[in-house]
Amino acid sequence: MVRIKLVIALSILSNICLGQQAKQLDSIFTLLCAQNQFNGSVLIAEKGKVIFEKGYGYSNETTRQQNNPQTIFEIGSSSKQFTAAAIVLLKRQGKLQYEDKMSKYLPELGFGDKVTIYDLLRHTSGLPNDYISDLSKNWDKTKIATNEDVIRHYQLQKDTLQFEPRSRYEYNNNNYAFLASIVERVSGMKYADFLSENIFKPLNMKHTFVYNRREHPGRVKNYATGYVWNDNSFTKVTSEHTLHSDSIAYFLDGIVGAAKVNSNVEDLFKWVIALKNNTLFIQTEFDEMTAVTQTTTGKNIPYGFGFDLSKGENRFSFGHTGNWDGNMSLISQNMIKDRTIILLENFAMGVFPFENITQILDNRPVTEKFREKIPMPATDMQKYTGVYADEQDTLDAHIITYLDGHLLYNAKSADWDMRFFPVSANEFQALRNNGADGSLKFTTMADGTTKLEMLQNGQVIGSGMRKKQD
Numbered sequence: 001m002v003r004i005k006l007v008i009a010l011s012i013l014s015n016i017c018l019g020q021q022a023k024q025l026d027s028i029f030t031l032l033c034a035q036n037q038f039n040g041s042v043l044i045a046e047k048g049k050v051i052f053e054k055g056y057g058y059s060n061e062t063t064r065q066q067n068n069p070q071t072i073f074e075i076g077s078s079s080k081q082f083t084a085a086a087i088v089l090l091k092r093q094g095k096l097q098y099e100d101k102m103s104k105y106l107p108e109l110g111f112g113d114k115v116t117i118y119d120l121l122r123h124t125s126g127l128p129n130d131y132i133s134d135l136s137k138n139w140d141k142t143k144i145a146t147n148e149d150v151i152r153h154y155q156l157q158k159d160t161l162q163f164e165p166r167s168r169y170e171y172n173n174n175n176y177a178f179l180a181s182i183v184e185r186v187s188g189m190k191y192a193d194f195l196s197e198n199i200f201k202p203l204n205m206k207h208t209f210v211y212n213r214r215e216h217p218g219r220v221k222n223y224a225t226g227y228v229w230n231d232n233s234f235t236k237v238t239s240e241h242t243l244h245s246d247s248i249a250y251f252l253d254g255i256v257g258a259a260k261v262n263s264n265v266e267d268l269f270k271w272v273i274a275l276k277n278n279t280l281f282i283q284t285e286f287d288e289m290t291a292v293t294q295t296t297t298g299k300n301i302p303y304g305f306g307f308d309l310s311k312g313e314n315r316f317s318f319g320h321t322g323n324w325d326g327n328m329s330l331i332s333q334n335m336i337k338d339r340t341i342i343l344l345e346n347f348a349m350g351v352f353p354f355e356n357i358t359q360i361l362d363n364r365p366v367t368e369k370f371r372e373k374i375p376m377p378a379t380d381m382q383k384y385t386g387v388y389a390d391e392q393d394t395l396d397a398h399i400i401t402y403l404d405g406h407l408l409y410n411a412k413s414a415d416w417d418m419r420f421f422p423v424s425a426n427e428f429q430a431l432r433n434n435g436a437d438g439s440l441k442f443t444t445m446a447d448g449t450t451k452l453e454m455l456q457n458g459q460v461i462g463s464g465m466r467k468k469q470d
């Protein structure tokens with residue numbers, strides 16, 4: 001009887017703790033959503049049990065449909081783990097070997113006679129410049145490029161390798177675009193169909209699929225449209241909108257392998273569970289997919305088969321991030337703590353509060369990484385607008401303007417369109433941290449001039465001076 005009472009008491013305490021953690025997590029995401037720093041869906045699990053899942057903001061700015069745990073997002077580069085998984089399955093079927101040369105399957109690419117499938121998987125190939133930058137230079141942007149177009153582009157360019165394969169690690173989207181083409185040529189199936197038949201359907205991932213929404217538009221229920229800011233505005237638009245003038249997501253929409261998988265947090269959790277429980281892959285396959293290998297110079301390669309890796313003594317995590325077409329994704333599995341964190345966003349200027357999430361789950365003090373916006377009259381903010389002469393580069397200047405309760409930062413040398421909100425009388429926090437704690441600080445000097453300091457993680461990285469205002 002005493003033991004039963006103890007078990008019940010511990011269960012009650014555990015539920016209270018989980019409830020407190022859920023409230024803390026919700027408060028952070030609610031704050032970030034209110035400040036335009038998070039717009040999407042969240043799923044967090046401990047030891048295989050979901051302890052928090054919720055959606056924030058709108059999946060569609062026009063219809064005002066709300067994000068929820070079932071909302072489907074483009075996951076960008078997080079797609080790479082599924083491309084790699086397809087290669088593993090083809091190897092299991094005896095249709096290819098990891099040591100095979102790329103040129104065996106893509107003979108059009110003359111530089112591929114030294115590059116192996118291993119090299120493509122681990123980003124150690126030395127392939128030419130990423131297709132994202134290469135096709136941006138000379139592709140007809142009214143047309144949508146495909147994987148075959150990428151192959152043809154490099155075939156005509158007759159490029160050479162940037163470095164000897166396996167001599168170093170360098171992330172390059174070409175690796176996974178070429179892997180997707182290998183999947184198609186080896187299997188005789190479309191990349192999307194192979195993933196669907198061999199991964200998504202077996203794992204009951206009913207809301208996960210490859211989707212080229214510009215090349216083959218369709219109607220998808222509960223789908224999140226990816227957004228960016230309209231230039232010099234707080235209106236959200238799609239990336240190819242004429243007022244935003246960035247067509248890259250449009251003309252690269254037909255290229256698969258490095259991106260274009262769409263999913264929701266609940267399906268991705270099924271995927272993580274399958275990986276850690278060896279549902280789809282046997283242990284030896286999973287071990288190779290998550291192995292930290294070395295370059296020919298002995299340096300560790302922090303990348304497995306479509307996974308960023310963190311491994312060491314009492315440390316083993318795998319996952320990936322993505323950023324494409326107005327969407328962001330983060331999939332993280334800590335194998336030591338058996339902790340899953342999945343964040344999907346349909347706003348490219350959002351942030352991932354990963355550090356705060358882990359602090360809450362570990363019952364540690366939560367650092368104030370994301371500061372709260374304070375109310376400030378427009379007139380008080382506008383007194384900081386103007387042109388600040390750069391103190392390091394006399395040819396450059398910092399340009400501060402005001403817009404809808406925020407200060408906008410640009411420079412004479414470049415249009416940055418960075419947005420900052422007030423956190424004190426003279427300090428403004430960057431709307432998008434993107435892994436760094438950015439802020440602007442203004443100081444009025446004794447002679448009436450105003451000094452602008454740009455800070456990152458508390459350190460001054462630039463400064464400027466504005467003359468005394470009449």
